[in-house]
Amino acid sequence: MSLLSILDREHSVARPGYSRWLVPPAALAVHLSIGQVYSFSVFKIPLTRLLGIAKSTPGDWTQAQIGWIFSLAIGILGLSAALFGPWLEREGPRKAMAYAAVLFALGFFVSSVGVRTHQLWLLYLGYGVIGGIGLGLGYIAPVATLIKWFPDRPGLATGMAIMGFGGGAMIGSPMAVKLMAFFHTPADLGVSRTMIVMGCFYFFFMLFGALLVRLPRPEWKPEGWTAPTKSSGMVSTHNVAVGPAFRTPQFWLLWLVLCMNTTAGIGIVEQASPMIQDLFGISAVAAGGFVGVLSLFNMGGRFFWSTISDYLGRKVTFMILLLLGVIGYAVLPYTGHAHLNSIVLFVLISGVLLSMYGAGFSTIPAYLKDMFGSQQIGAIYGRLLTAWSVAGIVGPVLVNYTRESQLAHGVDRATAYQTVLHIMAGLLVVGFLANLLVRPVAEKYWINNQPLGKG
Template sequence: MFVFRKGYLVVSSFKRYGVALAGVVFHLMIGGVYAWSVFTKPIVRETGWRESSVAFAFSLAIFFLGMSAAFMGQLVEKFGPSTVGTISSIFYGTGIALTGLAIHNRQLWLLYLAYGVIGGLGLGSGYVTPVSTIVRWFPDKRGLATGLAIMGFGFAALLTGPVALRLILTIGLVRTFYALGLFYFTVMIIAAQFIKKPHPHELPTVIAQNAARISLTNQEMTASQAVRTRWFACLWFMFFINITTGIGLVSVASPMAQNMTTMTPATAAVMVGIIGLFNGFGRLAWATLSDYIGRPLTYSLIFVLDVVMLLILIIFKQPFIFALALCLLMSCYGAGFSVIPAYLGDVFSTKELGAIHGYVLTAWAAAGMVGPLLLSWTHQVLHNYYVTLVAFIIIDLLAMIVSLRIQKGFVTHHLTESA
């Protein structure tokens, strides 16, 4: 009996790490969207389109990612992650392949439909597919689990970029999209079949006992109940501010460093690559830290660090200090993505976490428009970045206050429950 039980525990542990691995692979595929800048100039040369027109396809894809995630999150709860993952593989693979057709036929509207709309729908459904499922498999290590999966999304550009450049040189731009579309579809549809929710008996007993507490609020909420709470509104606002700051800075990191310091274009290009690593590793590091100190305190620390580093960007002109501050800011940007799913699970339980996570991702769609536009507009009008950095400090301070109030609210709630 003991041997059987020991073997059962090994199988259960192996299965949950297998689900996590499948989730990482899945996010590595859809995270290729961050390598769009690699394709921008080749597409411009091939078609004659303006660079801004080509770049808009990426913004459109991110917008549809955020907006579709809310709907797709509900489908994860209703039909299961494998089904939604399969849908994602079809949409994303088709969108990438049709992008090649749009370039071949030189039809800009088809580029927006293929990459922006169809690909964006694939991104939205693919992003929510593994995250909530992995949280359910790792109730004892929610932060670590989501950090691993979402780190895959952050690091994907480092893999896709060099591969895409090699393919463009060997088989041409159009065929590169055809090949990537087929590759993404094949890998994603296989990985999706391994991403399944755990049955109650599939979690080792010790882990199930560690996850006995339903949530920080001691309530198990549905998605429709969760979105009506002040907790959700506060978390949405915090997530929105975090992304607005991060995505705004990453969109102008190179020119801002050259403008505000003595950094050369070559050095700035190296810095951009390094901050990408901090973005990826920050997702895992902060999420893992949150398992030990709790999600409320982690999010508060993220905004504290944001404010301090933004002040350093304004005050210090030395390239090394400026670059270091940007790197830490990018780690906070990545942290927002990896910590929020576990935070939502802590507050509302994992009953309908996929749907709740999908709803909060609408903040990504909004911030993706606000952050870059705010920076580009203020720089165009005022010819400097200082006013926008001050604006970012103000909104991060507001988010920090909200985060501290949430943290205090949970402490008060538990004291009341104990009494």
């Protein structure tokens, strides 16, 4: 047996007696690592001052140019998840998670070279494309695996995995800030060496998760749990293959729900550090702390709302999330106005909004499982994540370019975000209406009309 064969699917099937509670730590190791992408905004201002050091010079990159790095990473995440979803089902999660570790780390290394040589295309290639493929593989593998281990509590299962992705900024943001401060010199902001260290750290942490993860045996089920044999409400007991699922109206309605919710949230995630500095004039270090606080809300929301959805149902949970989001985005821009100027209120509303944003990601896999069954959930979920690809481009572009347009027309920094945040509220209204239209999947799409556990 070769060393790499340990990554094969047949070598990652759990033996009798293996506890399913060992799988969440493996999922968290990967998701806490790739969740670093949510702290990318701490790099934005330093990357615009690589030449000027103290401030941007004419040869430095703009925030809008830097924003495309994040957009590419998220866009490639969704596309690679869709492309490699069927491959994941064949090859198993261990191989996918190991490859994700290699690619995510390599993205940092290539980007480090781009920073040192001041070639923006290398950051697009490294962090955006190579790292983005690592993000896609690392994202879907733990989620699809946990759903198979927790058929009795799918909301809890997806919440455990995706909670880690939302919490990645809690580690990535202070790590990046402290490393850049450590490597800082009068002629170097320390970004390049910070990326090298972070790439190495995440590689070994993700590799630990890959070696720990296991698949359940085909005949395995939770002790004392009996698979339902009859559909109930919005929860089906039948499986749908990835091809037919892709053609159902339910798939595209859920695609729209995820896209709208993600577009609204991701623009804030990508611009979080510069936004709070623009609105309230705080330091970069304090803004990095704000990004970490948002990570806590993002992480907590992923676990709380997805767990609650096991009791309320996915459709009702999304109704609540989207409606509260509309209110939050409508109010948020006014917290920085002179007559209010409440940083506490800004942080609180932003935190609640990020908890709902994270909740969308953690609840949607369980929603898909309810609609299409768990047999090909990895492949179906991978295709749905193309919604994230679209949102990853549209959200930051809306925020960055609307902000620049507002500033170019003489609008002050405190009100430059008002228009775009109200646009985000409108997008959530569209998502709310799409969710309202979701109905159970028609019988003609079922795999041989076989209930779960019988086919």
